Amino acid sequence: DIQMTQSPSSLSASVGDRVTITCRASQGIRNDLDWYQQKPGKAPKRLIYAASSLQSGVPSRFSGSGSGTEFTLTISSLQPEDFATYYCLQHNSYPPTFGQGTKVEIK
Amino acid sequence: EVQLVESGGGLVQPGRSLRLSCAASGFIFDAYGMHWVRQAPGKGLEWVSGINRNGDNIGYAGSVRGRFTISRDNAKSSLYLQMNSLRAEDTAFYYCARDVSGGQYSSSWCPDHWGQGTLVIVSS
Numbered sequence: 001d002i003q004m005t006q007s008p009s010s011l012s013a014s015v016g017d018r019v020t021i022t023c024r025a026s027q028g029i030r031n032d033l034d035w036y037q038q039k040p041g042k043a044p045k046r047l048i049y050a051a052s053s054l055q056s057g058v059p060s061r062f063s064g065s066g067s068g069t070e071f072t073l074t075i076s077s078l079q080p081e082d083f084a085t086y087y088c089l090q091h092n093s094y095p096p097t098f099g100q101g102t103k104v105e106i107k
Numbered sequence: 108e109v110q111l112v113e114s115g116g117g118l119v120q121p122g123r124s125l126r127l128s129c130a131a132s133g134f135i136f137d138a139y140g141m142h143w144v145r146q147a148p149g150k151g152l153e154w155v156s157g158i159n160r161n162g163d164n165i166g167y168a169g170s171v172r173g174r175f176t177i178s179r180d181n182a183k184s185s186l187y188l189q190m191n192s193l194r195a196e197d198t199a200f201y202y203c204a205r206d207v208s209g210g211q212y213s214s215s216w217c218p219d220h221w222g223q224g225t226l227v228i229v230s231s
Binding site for chain 1: 142151152153154157166168202207213214215216217218219220221222223224
């Protein structure tokens with residue numbers, strides 16, 4: 001199975017900060033990577049697909065980049081509603097695998 | 108609008124069985140592959156099982172293979188997960204998720220729309 005390693009596992013940030021989360025794959029996955037946001041008690045919501053495409057309805061402050069083995073999710077200006085846990089998902093190879101998550105907390 | 112509503116969760120003793128259901132609406136059910144993904148309380152996401160649109164391509168995570176069975180009824184727009192020989196480590200929220208496509212190739216399985224989940228607690 002492809003291992004997905006996210007960093008950091010948690011971070012504290014203030015409203016307005018630029019936040020970057022990294023996801024590394026144990027082998028090349030082209031751009032077959034999605035980013036999800038999950039708030040407490042809620043289902044995960046897809047933000048980014050194919051590494052850099054913004055899901056319809058998702059604010060433009062979210063962006064994704066990368067290909068191969070290294071990917072980043074960037075929030076350009078953190079908003080109060082963005083405090084949540086973020087996961088990457090690779091779907092290049094069976095089985096689909098998730099990163100362990102990055103919890104974004106209020107500083 | 109895609110809607111996925113899971114049901115069937117609850118408290119069950121170790122070694123017993125439980126069947127989860129997922130009622131789908133808002134899309135052409137038999138055109139899409141489907142998945143079950145779980146999340147233990149306070150932990151990360153784990154893909155559990157997937158099935159293609161026709162039900163003839165099925166896969167399982169190693170942790171549940173031989174104990175869980177995924178199935179679908181396209182006439183009823185429903186997805187199921189039969190869970191046997193349950194263990195404490197199966198305790199989790201179980202999410203039903205739609206694939207981005209028909210799921211004909213398991214190497215590219217990709218869940219996108221998710222239900223709200225149903226909680227399974229395995230405890231004596």
